[in-house]
Amino acid sequence: MPALILSHVTKTFGHDTNEVTVLKDVNFEAAAGEVSLVIGPSGSGKSTFLTIAGGIQTPTAGEVQVQSANLHQLNSKDRDALRLNKIGFILQAYNLVPYLTVQDQFTLVDRVKPQGNLSPAALRELLMQLGIERLTHQFPGELSGGQTQRVAIAWALYQNPDIILADEPTAALDSDRVKVVGRLLHDLAKQHHKAIVVVTHDLRLKEFADKTYAIMDGQMTLA
Amino acid sequence: MFLALKEIRHEKLRYGLIVGMVVLVSYLVFVLSGLAYGLAQQNTQAITSWNARSITLNDDANESLSQSLLTTKTTKALTLSKHEAYIGQTGVVAKEKGRAKLSAQFVGVDRNQFIYDRVAVTSGHKPKRANQILVDDSFRDNGYHLGDRVQLNSTSSRYRIVGFTHNAKLSVAPVIYGTLGTWRTLSHVTADFKASGVVSNSATFKPKTAGLATLSMSKFINKLPGYSAQNTTFTFMIAFLMVIAMVVIAVFLYILTMQKLPNYAVLRAQGIPARVLVSTTISQALILVVSGLVIGAALTAATVLALPAGVPMSFNMPLLSGVTGGILLTGVIGALIPVRIILHVDPVSVIGG
Ligand SMILES: Nc1ncnc2c1ncn2[C@@H]1O[C@H](COP(=O)(O)OP(=O)(O)OP(=O)(O)O)[C@@H](O)[C@H]1O
Ligand SMILES: [Mg+2]
Numbered sequence: 001m002p003a004l005i006l007s008h009v010t011k012t013f014g015h016d017t018n019e020v021t022v023l024k025d026v027n028f029e030a031a032a033g034e035v036s037l038v039i040g041p042s043g044s045g046k047s048t049f050l051t052i053a054g055g056i057q058t059p060t061a062g063e064v065q066v067q068s069a070n071l072h073q074l075n076s077k078d079r080d081a082l083r084l085n086k087i088g089f090i091l092q093a094y095n096l097v098p099y100l101t102v103q104d105q106f107t108l109v110d111r112v113k114p115q116g117n118l119s120p121a122a123l124r125e126l127l128m129q130l131g132i133e134r135l136t137h138q139f140p141g142e143l144s145g146g147q148t149q150r151v152a153i154a155w156a157l158y159q160n161p162d163i164i165l166a167d168e169p170t171a172a173l174d175s176d177r178v179k180v181v182g183r184l185l186h187d188l189a190k191q192h193h194k195a196i197v198v199v200t201h202d203l204r205l206k207e208f209a210d211k212t213y214a215i216m217d218g219q220m221t222l223a
Numbered sequence: 224m225f226l227a228l229k230e231i232r233h234e235k236l237r238y239g240l241i242v243g244m245v246v247l248v249s250y251l252v253f254v255l256s257g258l259a260y261g262l263a264q265q266n267t268q269a270i271t272s273w274n275a276r277s278i279t280l281n282d283d284a285n286e287s288l289s290q291s292l293l294t295t296k297t298t299k300a301l302t303l304s305k306h307e308a309y310i311g312q313t314g315v316v317a318k319e320k321g322r323a324k325l326s327a328q329f330v331g332v333d334r335n336q337f338i339y340d341r342v343a344v345t346s347g348h349k350p351k352r353a354n355q356i357l358v359d360d361s362f363r364d365n366g367y368h369l370g371d372r373v374q375l376n377s378t379s380s381r382y383r384i385v386g387f388t389h390n391a392k393l394s395v396a397p398v399i400y401g402t403l404g405t406w407r408t409l410s411h412v413t414a415d416f417k418a419s420g421v422v423s424n425s426a427t428f429k430p431k432t433a434g435l436a437t438l439s440m441s442k443f444i445n446k447l448p449g450y451s452a453q454n455t456t457f458t459f460m461i462a463f464l465m466v467i468a469m470v471v472i473a474v475f476l477y478i479l480t481m482q483k484l485p486n487y488a489v490l491r492a493q494g495i496p497a498r499v500l501v502s503t504t505i506s507q508a509l510i511l512v513v514s515g516l517v518i519g520a521a522l523t524a525a526t527v528l529a530l531p532a533g534v535p536m537s538f539n540m541p542l543l544s545g546v547t548g549g550i551l552l553t554g555v556i557g558a559l560i561p562v563r564i565i566l567h568v569d570p571v572s573v574i575g576g
Contacts, residue, residue: 056492056570077496084494095489099233100226111225112495139233155493 001068002029003163003195004053009062011048022048024218030195035185035208038199040215046199047092047167054087054165055079084113088156092167094149096140102151103136106158118158126154129184145172166198170205182208227507238511241475245515248468252546253523259457261535265392266450273338279421279430279437286438286446288312291419298417300432306425308336309418311406315375323365328393331406338422342400347386353404357386359397364532375409394447465549473557476508480561484568492570500565508558512551
């Protein structure tokens with residue numbers, strides 16, 4: 001059973017003449033142990049797709065199943081718990097909490113979810129891989145765009161989620177870093193059996209993907 | 224608590240300003256209510272110190288001590304126990320060469336009755352003879368000393384200050400205790416008059432004698448000239464001040480919470496439960512308001528020390544706790560108004576692109 005299934009998902013914004021359909025009958029599956037890449041131009045509906053997959057937006061029609069739980073049938077508390085325990089979001093705007101240092105961002109997760117997070121050693125290893133181990137006492141405002149993005153990646157992975165949803169995780173990175181992140185996501189899928197979904201317009205990530213989808217005007221096709 | 228404290232530490236200026244505002248508001252409320260209560264007390268301190276339950280006055284006096292006169296004929300019909308005492312009250316002006324003139328309230332008492340015993344002496348002793356008086360401390364603040372021989376109104380005889388007493392004020396004037404005989408002299412009445420009224424600390428003293436009216440002390444206090452008007456004015460002033468202060472604090476905390484929504488949206492996207500965010504908001508409001516109140520109270524205490532002795536300021540604990548609790552509660556409510564918004568904060572709003 002795939003870790004994440006979207007069936008016949010449609011998303012419409014606005015009403016009447018202002019109505020725009022951003023996702024049209026999207027069917028999608030992501031299995032544990034695989035990196036799925038969704039490639040599309042700006043405005044094609046990538047972020048919308050990812051937020052619906054992660055349960056922070058509800059589809060206008062269709063169903064989303066995460067590890068065989070139907071998101072639609074969960075109350076908001078259970079959806080929170082699912083997001084906290086099973087899903088790691090790497091946000092496109094790589095949002096961090098401005099008043100927490102890099103280390104404190106992880107500490108916060110520990111406070112809310114004391115178990116199942118990366119061990120201190122594993123976290124250090126992750127930070128070293130991403131090249132941000134020296135930044136733990138900085139505030140987000142003191143980081144460069146690329147550093148912030150890597151911290152956001154580490155933050156999402158820290159909860160050790162089964163499913164990782166990444167929105168343009170490499171937008172601010174140079175080619176060397178893109179390779180690091182691509183390999184990291186690939187290893188996570190293979191060695192730790194995670195289901196990884198990356199939406200991007202960055203074709204450089206293609207070599208790390210098991211499956212590549214194209215999204216265009218809200219329609220998803222397997223490339 | 225973790226998030227709450229981290230944020231306050233990171234945004235020192237912003238939170239400092241809010242604490243500063245709570246400090247100013249609570250300082251203002253504390254000082255004003257202290258002054259109002261102090262003034263109210265200056266109307267009644269002497270009466271309160273007697274610890275009496277009722278006062279019996281002339282029926283025609285309209286419940287006013289200064290208008291009341293009891294004739295010896297009437298008082299003969301009364302049986303006084305050790306719980307009753309005569310008092311004779313009249314307004315006087317005290318003067319002494321080289322000292323400030325003071326308007327005061329003369330209260331004549333009987334050495335053998337309970338009020339004489341109730342009066343506490345801070346220095347010197349109680350009057351033992353007709354030409355001796357015991358005066359409120361504010362005389363000392365105005366340069367009077369023990370042994371001074373004071374002229375009251377335009378009497379030819381002089382009265383020697385033999386002692387001071389603390390917090391003896393009646394109708395916002397210092398009290399001079401003396402004998403009933405002196406009272407008679409000062410109010411120009413003959414020996415046909417015994418006193419202005421009878422004060423009792425027993426619940427059962429209710430003489431049926433014609434021409435007398437007995438009223439409870441609290442009713443009597445409310446009838447003191449200007450007392451209830453003054454209190455109503457101050458109560459309304461402080462109530463309005465409180466309401467406005469509370470609204471201001473609530474609005475500030477509301478704005479503060481609204482400004483944090485984008486951060487909360489990020490946290491919600493990561494699956495941090497709304498409960499954590501709500502408790503963060505509440506504990507932050509409490510931290511801010513409590514520190515503001517503590518500093519405000521400390522400032523008030525410093526002000527009390529710095530104010531000249533003549534400024535009436537005194538604090539009533541139930542009133543203060545009410546004010547403090549009110550400010551605290553409003554702070555929390557102000558921070559909580561946006562809770563619905565926090566609960567429904569849309570993580571999508573930060574996803575961007
Ligand atoms: N809340 C919304 N209300 C109305 N329209 C929206 C809303 N969210 C997204 N859209 C529209 O949906 C379309 C797809 O948006 P989406 O953010 O999914 O694109 P994207 O593929 O992530 O683009 P980018 O590569 O620039 O991030 C856009 O045309 C956008 O204007
Ligand atoms: Mg996007």
